[in-house]
Amino acid sequence: MNIVLLGAPGAGKGTQAAKLVAEYDIAHISTGDILRAAVSAGTPLGLEAKSYMDKGELVPDSVVIGLVKERLQEEDTDKGFILDGFPRTTTQAVALASELTALGRDIDAAIAVNVDAEVIVKRLTSRRLCRACGYIGSEADAACPQCGGEMYQRDDDKPETVRNRLNVYEQSTAPLIDYYRGSDLLMEIDGDRPVEVVFADIKGKLA
Numbered sequence: 001m002n003i004v005l006l007g008a009p010g011a012g013k014g015t016q017a018a019k020l021v022a023e024y025d026i027a028h029i030s031t032g033d034i035l036r037a038a039v040s041a042g043t044p045l046g047l048e049a050k051s052y053m054d055k056g057e058l059v060p061d062s063v064v065i066g067l068v069k070e071r072l073q074e075e076d077t078d079k080g081f082i083l084d085g086f087p088r089t090t091t092q093a094v095a096l097a098s099e100l101t102a103l104g105r106d107i108d109a110a111i112a113v114n115v116d117a118e119v120i121v122k123r124l125t126s127r128r129l130c131r132a133c134g135y136i137g138s139e140a141d142a143a144c145p146q147c148g149g150e151m152y153q154r155d156d157d158k159p160e161t162v163r164n165r166l167n168v169y170e171q172s173t174a175p176l177i178d179y180y181r182g183s184d185l186l187m188e189i190d191g192d193r194p195v196e197v198v199f200a201d202i203k204g205k206l207a
């Protein structure tokens with residue numbers, strides 16, 4: 001099963017992706033995670049990406065498309081994959097379609113997780129992540145409920161950057177909903193419900 005997960009930052013893509021990966025035993029490809037790892041490692045890619053990420057801007061298409069193409073060559077994607085946070089522009093969506101055609105693969109579903117902007121701002125500014133295992137929690141979690149690790153706030157989850165990320169989403173990424181609707185792959189999900197309810201809805205629609 002090859003899935004594209006769409007939705008504004010904070011819609012719950014990362015949380016649902018982790019559950020889908022466990023359920024269907026497919027590879028998780030999060031461009032945000034790949035870029036953050038490059039930033040932490042201080043690689044040339046990380047240095048280039050950081051200036052965009054800190055402002056809540058998109059990293060240039062050429063950079064991100066190259067990353068995803070490379071990642072799709074890895075063997076674990078043969079059993080299926082979920083793209084989380086990619087594509088984010090029409091240029092990325094078109095590049096993905098042509099890369100998959102070249103690889104003899106297809107997208108089975110584009111899942112759009114919809115959540116109102118006000119809910120998103122609250123979620124993102126109170127979001128905290130576990131440094132050790134990547135668990136996504138909130139400011140209510142003093143330590144990671146999964147592994148006891150230290151929780152931290154992403155730099156781009158600060159209020160000023162969150163507003164910019166939402167503007168960027170509306171301008172560059174929201175049009176992809178129509179792009180995938182046009183190719184009959186779109187499944188729209190109400191993401192403003194408890195995690196397990198959203199997950200059950202997604203599974204039901206994929207079945």
Ligand code: AMP
Pocket residue numbers: 009031032033035052053054056057058059060061064084085086087088092156165
């Ligand atoms: P995310 O973890 O998906 O919210 O991504 C965090 C940041 O990484 C974004 O605000 C962008 O700066 C960058 N990023 C992640 N995925 C992409 C993408 N597909 N295209 C461009 N920039 C991206």
